[in-house]
Amino acid sequence: MKRYVFTRDILSLGRKFSDSGHKLYIVGGAVRDFLLGRENHDYDFTTDATPEEVTALFPSSTIPTGIKHGTVTVLYRKEAYEITTFRTEGAYSDGRHPDSVSFVRDLAEDLSRRDFTVNAFAASTEDGTIIDLHGGLDDLKNKTIRAIGEPKDRFDEDALRMLRAVRFAAKLGFEIEEKTFEAVKKDAERITLISKERIREEFFRLIDSPEPARGLELLRTSGLLKYILPELEAAYGFEQLGLHSDDVYHHTLKALEEAKRLGYPLSVKLAVLFHDLGKVEARRGDRESGYTFYGHENISEKIAERTLKTLKCSTEEIRKTCSLVRNHMFAYTPEWSDSAVRRFIIRVGLNDIPELFDVRRSDALSMDPKADFTLLNSFEQRIETEVEKQSAMTLRDLAVNGNDLKNEKIAEGKKLGQVLNYLLDEVIEDPSLNERDKLINLARIHASKLA
Numbered sequence: 149m150k151r152y153v154f155t156r157d158i159l160s161l162g163r164k165f166s167d168s169g170h171k172l173y174i175v176g177g178a179v180r181d182f183l184l185g186r187e188n189h190d191y192d193f194t195t196d197a198t199p200e201e202v203t204a205l206f207p208s209s210t211i212p213t214g215i216k217h218g219t220v221t222v223l224y225r226k227e228a229y230e231i232t233t234f235r236t237e238g239a240y241s242d243g244r245h246p247d248s249v250s251f252v253r254d255l256a257e258d259l260s261r262r263d264f265t266v267n268a269f270a271a272s273t274e275d276g277t278i279i280d281l282h283g284g285l286d287d288l289k290n291k292t293i294r295a296i297g298e299p300k301d302r303f304d305e306d307a308l309r310m311l312r313a314v315r316f317a318a319k320l321g322f323e324i325e326e327k328t329f330e331a332v333k334k335d336a337e338r339i340t341l342i343s344k345e346r347i348r349e350e351f352f353r354l355i356d357s358p359e360p361a362r363g364l365e366l367l368r369t370s371g372l373l374k375y376i377l378p379e380l381e382a383a384y385g386f387e388q389l390g391l392h393s394d395d396v397y398h399h400t401l402k403a404l405e406e407a408k409r410l411g412y413p414l415s416v417k418l419a420v421l422f423h424d425l426g427k428v429e430a431r432r433g434d435r436e437s438g439y440t441f442y443g444h445e446n447i448s449e450k451i452a453e454r455t456l457k458t459l460k461c462s463t464e465e466i467r468k469t470c471s472l473v474r475n476h477m478f479a480y481t482p483e484w485s486d487s488a489v490r491r492f493i494i495r496v497g498l499n500d501i502p503e504l505f506d507v508r509r510s511d512a513l514s515m516d517p518k519a520d521f522t523l524l525n526s527f528e529q530r531i532e533t534e535v536e537k538q539s540a541m542t543l544r545d546l547a548v549n550g551n552d553l554k555n556e557k558i559a560e561g562k563k564l565g566q567v568l569n570y571l572l573d574e575v576i577e578d579p580s581l582n583e584r585d586k587l588i589n590l591a592r593i594h595a596s597k598l599a
Contacts, residue, residue, distance in 0.1 A: 149278050149280070149285065150183075150278070151271075151275065151276030151277060151278065152174065152179060152182055152271035152272075152276040152277075152278055153182070153276060154174075154271075154273060154276060157224070157225045157227060158174075158191075158229075158273060159273060160224075160225070161222070161224050161225075161229060161273065162272075162273025162274055163273075163274075164205055164206075164224075165195060165197065165205070165273070166273075166274055168197075168201075168205055170195055170196055170197040170201065170205075171195060171196050171255070171272065171274075172193060172194075172195045172197075172231070172272075172273045173193065173194050173195070173255065173270040173271060173272055173273065173279075174191050174192065174193055174270070174271045174273065175192050175193070175194050175258075175259070175262075175268075175269065175270045175271075176192045176262070176267050176268075176269070177190060177192070177267060178190060178191050178192065178271075179269035179270065179271045179278060180266050180267060180269055180284070180288070182271075183269070183278070183285070183288055184288065184320070191229070192230070192232070193229055193230065193231040193232065194231070194232050194233070194234055194255075194258055194270070195231055195232070195233060195234065196233070196234050196253045196254075196255070197233065198218075198233050198251055199212070199215050199218055199219075199220050199233055199251075202220050202222065202231055202233070203220060206222050206223075206224065209222060209223040209224065210222050210223070211223070211228075213230065214230075214232070217232070217235070218232050218233035218235050218251055219231065219232040219233075233251045234251065234252045234253060234254065234255060234257065234258035235251050235252060235258060235261070236252055236257050236258070236261060255270060255279065256281055259279075259281055259282065260281075260282075260296060260297070261305075262296060263295065263296065263302055263306075263309045263312060263313075264287075264293055264294060264295055264296065264309075264312075264313065264316065264328075265282040265283050265284040265287045265294045265295075265296055266284045266287050266288055266292075266293065266294075266316070266320075266322075267284075267316075268280075268281065268282045268284055268296055269284050269285075282296050287325075291320070291321065291322040291323060292322055292323055292324075292325050293313050293316050293317050293320075293322050293323070293324045293325060293328065294325040294327075294328055295309070295313070295325075295327075295328045295331070299327055299328040299330075299331035299332075300331045300334070300335065303331055303332065303335050303338070304335075304338075307335065307338040307339050307341050307342050308339070308342045308346050308347070308350060310331075310332045310335065310336065310338070310339055310370070310372060311339060311342075311347065311350045311351065311354075311367075311372060311376075312350055313328060313329075313332060314332075314354065314363055314366045314367055314370065314372065315350050315351075315353055315354040315357065315363060317359075317362070317363065317366055318354050318357040318358070318359045318360060318362050318363025318366070319353075319354075319357045319358060319359075321358065321359055321362075324366065329370065332370045332371075332372065333369075333370050333371050336370055336371035336372045336374075336375065337371075337375065339372055339375050339376070340375055344458055344459050344460045345459075345460050347376060347459065348459035348460060348461065351376060351377075351459070352414060352418075354367075355404070355414065355417050355418065355421060356414045356417060358408070359408075360401075360404045360405065360408055360417065361401035361402070361404055361405045364380070364401055364404070365401065368380075368381055368384065368397075377421075377455060379425045379428065379451050379455075380397065380400065380421070380425060381397075382428050383395065383396035383397040383400065383424075383425060383427070383428055384397040385397070386427070386428050386431075387435075387439075388427065388439060388441075393515075394514075396424050396425070396427050396428065399424065399514055399515070400420070400421065400423075400424060400425070402514035403420045403423070403510045403511050403513075403514035404417060404420050404421060404510070405514075406509070406510040406513040406514050407420050407506070407507075407510040410506070410509065410510065412503075412506045412510065413503070415465070415468055415469065415472070415503055416472070416503050416506045416507055416510065418452075418456075418465075418469045419452075419468075419469050419472035419473050419476070419503070419504075419507045420507055420510050420511070422448050422449075422451055422452035422455070422469065422473050423445070423448055423472075423473050423476050423507060423511065424444065424448060425447075425448050425451045425452075426441075426443075426444040426445065426446065426447025426448035426449070426450070426451060427441045427444045427447075427448075429444075429447050430442060430443055430444035430447050431444075445473060445474055445475075445476060445477045446474065448473045448474075449470045449473045449474040452466075452469050452470050452473050453466060453470050456469060456470075468500060468503070471496065471497065471500050471504075472500060472503060472504050472507050475495070475496050475500075475504055476504065476507050476508060476511065478492065478496075478504075478508075480492075480523065480524075480527045481523075482523075482526065484530075486530075486534060487576055487577045487578075489527075489530050489531060489534050490534055490539060490541060490576050491576060492531075493531060493534060493535070493541060494541050494542075494576070498535065501531060505524060505528065508524060509521065509524070537579070539575075539576075539579040539582075540572065540575045540576070540579065540582045541576065542572070543568055543569075543572055545575075545582070546568070546571055546572060546575060546582065546587065547582050547583055547584045547587055548571070548584055548587045548588060548591070549568075550564050550568060552584070552588070553567060553568070553588075553591055553595075556588055556591075556592075558588070558591045558592055558595050559591070559595045559598075563595065563598055566598060567591050567594055567595050567598070570590075570591075570594045571587050571590060571591060571594075574590060575587075
């Protein structure tokens with residue numbers, strides 16, 4: 149087996165441990181990815197030294213970031229290294245956290261508590277020797293995700309490992325070993341024991357993986373999907389007809405694959421994931437007369453909002469995803485007036501438009517690999533032209549403000565807001581009106597009608 153290649157700083161850090169009679173290893177994903185020839189600088193360090201002994205080695209440069217679980221952060225040569233003492237763990241009564249943690253001196257004991265064989269490698273910082281005690285190298289060669297020991301025991305310890313098995317399969321393009329996968333299927337419901345934040349982290353990494361469609365299909369066949377995104381499972385076998393040869397489920401997976409192929413960001417992939425899920429509720433008609441899905445984008449938006457709130461997403465993640473889903477059914481034609489283009493910019497938001505168009509491209513390519521984007525490209529150009537004109541598109545862009553209308557004794561209170569919104573609407577329709585005198589006159593006329 150080849151030896152791990154360390155940076156000079158890590159080799160120097162390792163010598164600090166060996167000179168004091170201790171061992172320091174890199175474990176887990178960094179070693180796995182090194183063996184696969186992949187980039188990974190997310191290092192996990194483990195040592196036989198206790199947290200107190202690590203602190204004694206670096207008395208003025210340690211932070212007790214996770215001292216309860218044996219982790220301290222060492223500041224060394226302007227870098228921060230999280231170093232965890234070898235440990236074993238007690239029972240997992242809640243299926244999430246160990247009831248107790250015990251520090252040990254044996255690397256083998258520490259590696260035996262890890263999740264999958266391909267994550268249980270260790271590399272010595274003394275000479276780069278890679279240690280494989282669980283057949284991980286064979287599983288790498290065979291492209292297999294296999295739990296260490298009894299799969300049920302590993303999943304009973306931490307139910308999130310079931311989702312991680314699927315995520316690693318999607319990330320690495322591996323198969324999940326049969327016994328491991330059967331254990332996931334039997335215990336899938338236990339994923340509900342896991343915090344929404346932890347599920348979100350793994351689920352989003354799956355969506356952003358090299359093979360998101362494969363990952364989602366593994367979630368479905370394992371039984372996990374109905375506990376994470378039941379609306380997507382409900383879309384399986386839900387036919388659309390018309391321009392669609394796929395059911396809603398497979399169309400969604402294909403659109404995600406297109407978003408991945410085109411290198412679009414996670415925000416676009418999330419919108420693609422949710423964009424058509426409302427069709428299950430919105431569908432009307434039958435196979436003979438055809439189906440309609442009027443308003444499905446609004447139902448899809450509600451599904452996205454509900455799911456992302458449940459997963460404890462940020463306000464901005466929820467806002468952007470919902471906006472992209474809600475607006476993905478725009479129907480531009482060259483006959484649109486300039487004011488219609490400006491209203492579209494205002495409705496969607498200038499910052500969200502590029503990603504909305506990415507959603508549209510992913511959607512179209514999933515139905516037709518040779519989709520023609522001439523019209524979409526033309527629309528992009530018209531938007532750029534309108535932006536270059538610097539026309540007023542918000543209240544801040546008007547040549548008058550609320551104080552101007554108050555000083556002219558035109559409006560106050562609720563009426564003031566109504567007049568300002570009216571002026572903005574008029575200026576959007578005709579930008580030449582955005583001059584102070586013209587707006588004051590328009591404001592007087594409109595305010596008199598509101599009296």
